[in-house]
Structure formats: structure tokens, C-alpha cells
Amino acid sequence: MCLICQVWASDFILGCQQMTVAGAVSHWYFRGPNANPSPVLYSIGKLLKYHLGSVAKGSFLITLFKVPRLILTYLHAKMSARAEKGSDCAKCGLKCCICCFYCFEKFIRYLNHNAYTIITIERCHFCKAAAKAFSTIVNNALQVATINSVGDFILFLGKCIVTAVTGIVGLLLLKRNSDLHFFAVPTLVICIFSFFIAHCILSLYEVPDRNSALIYDRYQLLN
Numbered sequence: 001m002c003l004i005c006q007v008w009a010s011d012f013i014l015g016c017q018q019m020t021v022a023g024a025v026s027h028w029y030f031r032g033p034n035a036n037p038s039p040v041l042y043s044i045g046k047l048l049k050y051h052l053g054s055v056a057k058g059s060f061l062i063t064l065f066k067v068p069r070l071i072l073t074y075l076h077a078k079m080s081a082r083a084e085k086g087s088d089c090a091k092c093g094l095k096c097c098i099c100c101f102y103c104f105e106k107f108i109r110y111l112n113h114n115a116y117t118i119i120t121i122e123r124c125h126f127c128k129a130a131a132k133a134f135s136t137i138v139n140n141a142l143q144v145a146t147i148n149s150v151g152d153f154i155l156f157l158g159k160c161i162v163t164a165v166t167g168i169v170g171l172l173l174l175k176r177n178s179d180l181h182f183f184a185v186p187t188l189v190i191c192i193f194s195f196f197i198a199h200c201i202l203s204l205y206e207v208p209d210r211n212s213a214l215i216y217d218r219y220q221l222l223n
Contacts, residue, residue: 007066011063012055015112016055019047019051019116021040022043023046024039024042051119054126054129058115065105069101076091112130114210114214115132116129118214140217144213147209155206158202162195
């Protein structure tokens with residue numbers, strides 16, 4: 001029960017973040033010059049007032065697939081660590097189950113991501129929003145795949161540039177210290193931390209990037 005609550009809470013917090021960003025972007029896109037001067041605060045207010053139930057439902061669906069996957073992964077690790085190896089057929093079946101739960105989890109997570117955007121635009125309930133999001137993605141599969149691929153590449157390139165620049169600057173600063181004669185490990189640590197920080201910051205742009213095609217399609221449909 002503790003594991004279920006922990007997984008559900010973490011996905012609920014992540015879902016609130018996604019809906020807040022999606023709500024701010026869609027509000028700015030649809031309202032234009034009439035948009036609220038603080039779209040993020042406006043989106044947070046709408047989330048707290050209307051959409052917490054939808055986020056709870058979406059995060060619970062992810063939990064339904066994530067918790068069994070974690071349990072099966074733990075059982076597989078314990079089975080592999082035993083001195084007496086189990087049946088190869090059982091191991092294969094366990095791996096297949098883990099893979100299936102992982103795929104379902106990723107699908108639900110991606111669908112939630114887009115359903116939250118529909119909710120912020122049309123103010124509908126979660127199930128209806130998920131159906132509309134799925135229909136839009138299927139009907140515009142090529143466009144969505146292209147935008148996601150290009151966006152992911154640009155974000156990854158940005159992370160690499162930030163990491164490289166930070167690593168170079170860190171190396172130059174380390175060379176000023178005459179007591180240091182080995183720079184590889186400190187520079188590597190600097191690069192790892194800079195990539196992690198860049199990932200956390202640039203991931204905020206992932207929500208509007210992935211939802212741009214969806215927002216544009218709903219805008220054309222509603223107008």
C-alpha cells in the first residue's frame with residue numbers, strides 16, 4: 001500500500017506540473033492579446049479549482065501499470081540473484097510481462113499528457129478528453145511524430161551545448177589552480193551535473209513542444 005501511494009503521489013505531482021504548463025500555453029495561444037498577464041498563475045488557479053480530479057484519475061491509471069511492473073522487476077532480480085536458477089520459460093514469461101506493463105505505462109503516460117491539454121482547452125472530463133486526444137493523435141500521426149522528433153532533437157542538442165560550454169568553462173577555471181594536476185574527473189562531474197540541470201530546465205519546454213500540434217488542431221476545429 002505504501003508503494004502504491006508513493007507512486008500515485010509522484011505521478012500526481014508530475015501530472016499537476018504538466019497540466020499547469022499545458023494550461024498556460026493553451027491560454028496564451030487561444031486568448032492572444034487578451035490573455036491573462038500571469039498565465040502560469042491563472043493555470044494553477046484553474047487546476048486547483050476544476051481539474052485536480054482529472055489529474056488524480058490520470059495518475060491512478062499510470063499507477064495501475066507501474067506498480068505491477070516494479071513488483072515483477074523486483075521478482076525477476078531476486079530470481080536472477082538466486083544460486084539455483086529458475087526455469088528459462090518462467091524468466092522469459094516474466095520479462096514479457098514486464099515489457100508489456102512498461103509499454104502500457106508509456107502509452108497511458110503519453111495519452112495523459114495530451115488529455116490534460118484537451119482538458120485545459122475544452123474544460124471536459126478526463127475520459128472524454130483522452131478519447132479526443134487519442135483521435136487527434138491518430139488522425140495527425142505523421143505531423144505529431146515529426147514535431148515530436150524535431151523537438152526532442154532540438155532539446156537534446158540544447159542540453160549537449162549547455163553541458164559542453166559548462167565543461168569548457170569549468171576546465172578553464174580548474175586550470176587556474178596550480179595545485180590541481182588531474183582535471184578529467186572534476187570536469188566529468190561538472191558535465192554530469194550541468195547536463196542534469198539542463199535536462200530539468202529544458203524539460204519544461206517539452207510540454208508545449210509536444211502539445212503544439214494538438215493545440216493547433218483544436219484551435220482549427222474550434223474556430
